[in-house]
Structures are given as C-alpha cells and as structure tokens.
Amino acid sequence: MDKTSKYPLYADLGLIAVSFVWGSGFVASKNALNSMTPMMLMALRFSIAALLSGIIFRKNLRNLSKETIKAGCIIGFFLFSAFAAQMIGLQYMLAGKQAFLTGTNVIMVPFIYWAVKKNKPDKYNFMAAFIMITGLALLTIDFSVGFSFNIGDALTLLCAFLYACHIVVVGMFSKQHDPIALTVIQLAFAAIISLIYVFWSGEFTIVIPVPGLLNGIYLGVFCTFLAFLVQNLAQKHTSSTHAAIFLSLESVFGSTLSILLLGDQFTFTMLLGCIIIFLGIITAETKWSFLKIKQNNPEKITEH
Template sequence: MKKKSVLADFSLLMVAFVWGSTFAVIKDVLSEAQPLNMMGIRFILATIILSIMFHKKLKKTTKEAFKGGVIIGLFLFVAMATQTIGLLYTTASKQAFLTGTNVVMVPFLVWMLHKKRPDSYSFIGAFLAIIGIGFLTLDGSFSFSTFNKGDVLTLICAVFFACHIISIGYFAKDYDPVVLSIVQFGVTGILFSVAAMFFESFTLNVGPAVMKAIIYLALAGTAFAYTVQNVAQKYTSSSHAAIILCLESVFGSLLAVVLLGEVLTMKMLIGCVIIFVGIIITETKLEFIKKKNMDISL
C-alpha cells in the first residue's frame, strides 16, 4: 500500500505539471476563443476519446457509479464556470491566489464531512501552500477593500474545486476511476455547451491555433490529467492530494516564464520554495528530523 501511495503522489505531481502548462496554452489563445465554447468542446472531445478507449468499462457502468460521476461533474462545472465568469471582473493574479485557497478548505471540509481531523502536518502544509501561492501570484494589488463580484465568484469556485477533490476521494474508493472520469467529462461538457448557446455564439468553427489548444486541453489537460487524478485518489487522502495539486501554481508560473517570456522574480522564487517546504512537511511529516534526533540521542 505504501508503494501505491508513493506512486499516487508522483501521479498527482504529473497532473499538477500538466494543469500548470494549461495556463500558458489558454492565455495564448484566449483572445481568439470564446471561453465557454472552448470548454464545451474540450470536455466533449475528452468524453468521446475516453469512451472509445474504454467502451468495455463503460458498458459495465452501474447506476451508483454513474451518479458518482454526475456529482463530480457538477462540482467541476460550477467550479470552472464561476472561475471563467469571475475572471471577467477580477485580475488573473488575484484569481490565481483565491482559487488556490481550496488547498486550505479541503482539510476543513474533510473534517466536517467525515468527523476525522487531518493531522497537524496537513494543516501546516496547507497554510504554507497558500502563503506560497500568494507570493507567486499577488502583485500588491490585493485588498479586501477592493473585493468585487469577480472575487466572490472566484471564492465560490475555490469551494467547488475543494468539493471536487473531496468527491473524487469519496467515489474513487468504490467505483472505477475511468468510468467516473468519462461521466464527469460528459456532464461538464454538456453543461458548458448549453451555457455557450445561451451566453456565446456556440460554434465549431474555430481557428487552427484554438483547435490545437483545445486538442491539447482535451487530451492532456482533461482526459489524461483528470483520469490520473481519479485513479491516484484511490490511494491517498483528499487533503494530501490538494496540497500536491497546488504545485499547479508553481508549474504554471515557471512555464509562463519559459513559454510566454514572463519575468521570473525573486518573489516568485520565494513562493515556490515555501510551497515545496509545505509539501515536504506534509509528505515526510518531518520523520527525517525525528530520526536524526533519535540517532544523536543514542
């Protein structure tokens, strides 16, 4: 089980890297794409691809597994929809920070739902992660006096992302993670497509750059990343997963420097270090220090 837990953590690290890369991909084409339209195509394409690949698993889907996938999909849709709409009214840096607060919410929500208090290392890691995300994303413009409806929507988005992580942890223990992925993508894709019809001119007529971005988002950022997350969370806790996934902010910032030519500042480097320290504390529970102290005392 320990080996599976380590593999699960490494898999979540890969997911965080892929999600971090999607920031640069989306930012690069956002001026040409309609957000809801792009999201709808992204998730429907991922649903089709996984349905073809795993059609045998899909045929064996139980009513309970289908319900679980629908619930996960609803959480994902609300989280991503409020995030997308919220970005119209707030800055990208402030939204990145507020969305990242889900890493602190997860341990408390788990505690409320399961009446099981996460260990102190999880809390320390979560709070260090949120401080690190603040260093990475905030540019000095954050102020509660300037809190607007975009910020409120983003906080709602953070709550639903936290619920999404917890719901995966709950359902992935009992049902096939691949089936859960296909159903949640289908639900999310349909809801985004319906929303696009109401709020945008829903169309499949997109340019080559946008189509390339959608294919990458569908294959890597959705079909691969979310499915791996579902499988990995069978073998680790929701609080643990949330802290590792917050590395998305680190990878997103570093890849923006490499791919988009953004400037790497000392503040960003400090943020990366703080997040890594938080993850090391959560992962190791400082056993290496305890062991060293025991060796010295002996």
C-alpha cells in the same frame, strides 16, 4: 516488495505528472481565450475529453449502476463549476497569479473533510490557513492603491474551493466505484452542461482560429482526458489530503511556465505572496516531518 506495495509510489508519480500538465494548462487556456469565450473553451475541451474517454473505455460503461452514475455526476458538477469560475476569472488576471491562487485548494481540503467526515484538522492545518491568508493578501492586494480585490481574484478563490470539493468527492467515490467509469461520466456531465450553455447563450461557433483550436485540443486531450483519468486512478491508491500536496505543485509549474512562455511580470510583493502560500501548502501537508529524524517504520498514510 510485491506489486501492490508499489501502487502508492506510482500514484504519487502520476499525480506529479498531472500537476505539471495542469500547470501548462494555465498557459494554454490564456492563449485559447484570445480566440473564444470561456464557456466555448470549456465546451471544446470537455467534449473532446468526453468523446475520447467514452470511445476508449466504452466497455467500462456497460451495466452502470445508478449509484455510479450519480457519483460521476456529483464529481462532474464540481468539475464544471470549478472550471467555469477559473476560465472566467482568467480573463481578469495573470495566468501565473491564478495558478498560485488555485493552489490554495490544498488548504481547504482538510476543512471540507471536517465538515463532511467530522474529522477535525490538526494544528498544522490551522497554522497553514493563517499562513495562506497572509500570502493571499500579498498576492491579491495592490498596496499602491489601497485595498484592491478584483473579480478575477474572487472567481479564482471560488474555483479553488470548488476544486477542493472535487478532490474530496473523487477520494470518496473512487474507492467505491470504477474510477475509469467515474472519469467518463464526470467529463460527459461537464461537456453536456457547457454545450447547453453555449447554445443557449449564442456563444457556440465552429469558426475558431488555428492557434486557439490547437490550444483547445491540447487542453481537451492532455489537461482533461489524460489528467483526470490519471487523477482518478491514482486517488484509488492514496488519500485525498496526500493527493492534494502533489496536485498543489500545479501552482509552481503554472507560475513558472507563465513567466517563461507568457512573459508574466511578478512584483516582489506578489512573489513574496507566492512563496508564503507555498509555505502554507507545505505546512499543511508535510507538517514539517522531513525536518524530524526519520523512523525506521514510516507511518501509513491516513486521511486527516
């Protein structure tokens, strides 16, 4: 086995590590929001990540083409928009619940590809979408008071859609441009937009309690700088839809850590909804192939 044949394996392991770090980010974000506004938290985490990446990878920023800058800004737009919806929505819901709702982006990726690349999703994607809708209903609707779909649920589903778009554009552009340069540009774009907003709105502050500051630094260094660097590098060696299944484990890690560290209380109905959502994720990405007899020559991963 040559070195390049191991790249897909390294990519998968890297994406699993990213999903764990992002899962822990729900806990860190919930704690940090006790000390600052959602947009101030975004300004802090993205500024830290952008400065770190810009300093460490400054050589990759030499002689940037207009196409690379444009691609990085497009990725950065979806990154900023997704996180803005997520951070604002987190104020109105449990961190563990949001982790699973955010994970629904894996179902959206093939349908976005359908719109962009004209590649129609297969029957498993449609089955997964139906399963996902059922799980979402159990997870978000409070049946004791009738239909109840709050702003946190709506913003988190918007976040999932925007993050699905982010996965798609990363997959498209990381194969055409330097993934490290794309990482720096997208983080800088998100940082600049966040800073402009907090200065304009008057939310900017340097007086942040130590616990909030530590959580913000963790989010900036690990959940943003390192995580997005690994994602961009990994997606250069795997497909977007394949990456989505590993990144969807973020919801499992996020919910588990929220229960253990934040004491989130899940009702039986919410737990059932989470299980059904995860079933939908597995249906979309594995197509239950692991239940079939393995072939001697596994099929090469392709976009679908």
